[in-house]
Amino acid sequence: MGTQKQDFYGFLAQTSKTPVALEIVRAKGLWLEDTNGKKYLDLISGIAVSNLGHGNPEVIKAIKQQADKHTHLMVYGEYIQSAQVQFAKRICSLFPKTLNSVYFVNSGSEAVEGALKLAKKYTGRKEIISFKNAYHGSTHGALSVMGDDTLKTPYGPLLPGIKILPYNNIKAIQKITRKTACVIIEPIQGEGGTRVPERSFLKALEKQCRQTGALLITDEIQTGFGRTGKLFAFEHFGITPDIITIGKAMGGGLPIGGFVANRKIIQVLSDNPPLGHITTFGGHPLCCASGLAALEVLIKAKYYEAAAGKEKLFRTLLKHSAIKEIRGMGLMLAVEFNNEELCKKAIDKCLKKGIIVDWFLFCPTAMRIAPPLIIQEKEIKHACSVIISAIKELTSN
Ligand SMILES: Cc1ncc(COP(=O)(O)O)c(C=O)c1O
Structure with missing residues (x-):
């Protein structure tokens, strides 16, 4: 042995x-x-x-209590599960009123996949814009918007219609047009080496997205849940995204991810055809219970x-x-x-x-x-x- x-x-x-x-x-x-x-x-x-x-004792207690009630019951979205409902409601209470619906998945990468699909379906457009040195995960869609070629090259062909712009460069924002479905950006870049952009850059980016109808996705998977000094990093810059991806600290140590958007936008995944984004374990009750307990501790303290x-x-x-x-x-x-x-x-x-x-x-x-x-x-x-x-x-x- x-x-x-x-x-x-x-x-x-x-x-x-x-x-x-x-x-x-x-x-x-x-x-x-x-x-x-x-x-x-x-x-x-x-x-x-x-x-x-x-x-954290509160988090451990919540996990144990949920385990005593039930673990997995059904694929995401079908049964009314208290742990999911409560967590979703609490998460939405943290954001501007326009961001009032959350789709639970299992990880950051899956949140990015869901958000990109949502933007394509909602806008009917195909082009996606991301930034140099961006990291959004390792699955095929998330890999396609990665801002570094070394990790991407062996896995092509990836998604078509991706444009990578320089980060924190206001001039480049003009590349966002009426063809663009969405722009995905880390409000502070993580794997690029912790890069904080200018407020004016993110404001201009938001404006260009509004003018062209491209959806603005902020990836808060690394920056979220208090890491940068606010609950979410977009709050530092005075912008309001259309979609926010969350993960990592969200589960209080258990695996969960999600994307948050307006109900009017996010509902396109449930119709014509329905079941636009299926996940068996998304929003697992143990992870929701753990995440909610962690969030309450974070906010209280x-x-x-x-x-x-x-x-x-x-x-x-x-x-x-x-x-x-x-x-x-x-x-x-x-x-x-x-x-x-x-x-x-x-x-x-x-x-x-x-x-x-x-x-x-x-x-x-x-x-x-x-x-x-x-x-x-x-x-x-x-x-x-x-x-x-x-x-x-x-x-x-
Ligand atoms: C900004 C950002 N987005 C997405 C991801 C992917 O998350 P996961 O590893 O949970 O799939 C990460 C992971 O490091 C990340 O930092």
Whole structure:
């Protein structure tokens, strides 16, 4: 019999040749513990998922209570299930009144698939616009709107009619026309290395969409549920999207995604022909119960309101000549080294020292910092001192 590590490599299909391969046995709050009892401070939240940290008691209680009532009953959309109905109603209460209907799916990628299909069906148009260095998921439709060719090329042909524009470039917005079904954009780019656009860019984008009838989809899968200092990142920029995709932190640690739009728009999926977007497990009752409990904890404690102060502390403490820039908003940050090798070594060294940081898909020179929103000053100070000592050891400076 192999060790668990051998079985991990032997039986699980791998996503890369170099998985992190930490063997974690439990997680509580900000801390993960491995098989040797070594503790790791989580500075990435499982990539923007664990916004409340791990094992929040209210969330665990809600999952257990729902499990005692029922788990899966029927494919999404057929039965009236209390956990789904309550969660949908609460989610809609967070958005402007025009966004009053939510379609539940299982993941971020599926939310993007649903949103793109919805825009095509509603507008009767075929062209979709996205942006350079955008990441919207890994399924065929989501891959088609990815703003990086390396990951796309082996899987062609992808969706036709995709145009990729430069991010944060007002002039390029003119490419959005009456042929465009929708524009999909991350209000703050995640995998591009945490890029915050100008308010004027997003305002102009919204205006061009309104003028041409193209639907504006903001992908809040990574930015949502408090990560950037507001409940959703579009709120920073004074825009109102037509469709919002959500996922990641939405389920309080369980898998769920969704897309939110006006009822008049979203209903086109249910007619002519009906069953326009079918999902067996979408809006699984356990995930809805968990997500609702997490949302109530988040809103009651208003963790997002403290995110700006915590961002400031990271910015103050992470100072070293090898750090060229810190980008981002709230607790969605990128530490830019402008040197891929140093960045990679620093990430590895931090991990060895018990601090979990990470990299970005399309920005190999930056280190990701996106801790659970519950992180406190003491842990931020500890994390920053470890990161700085790792950089010092690597640069002898
Ligand atoms: C902005 C954005 N959209 C979509 C996705 C895809 O979500 P999932 O991995 O749940 O399919 C991600 C995942 O990282 C993301 O960051």
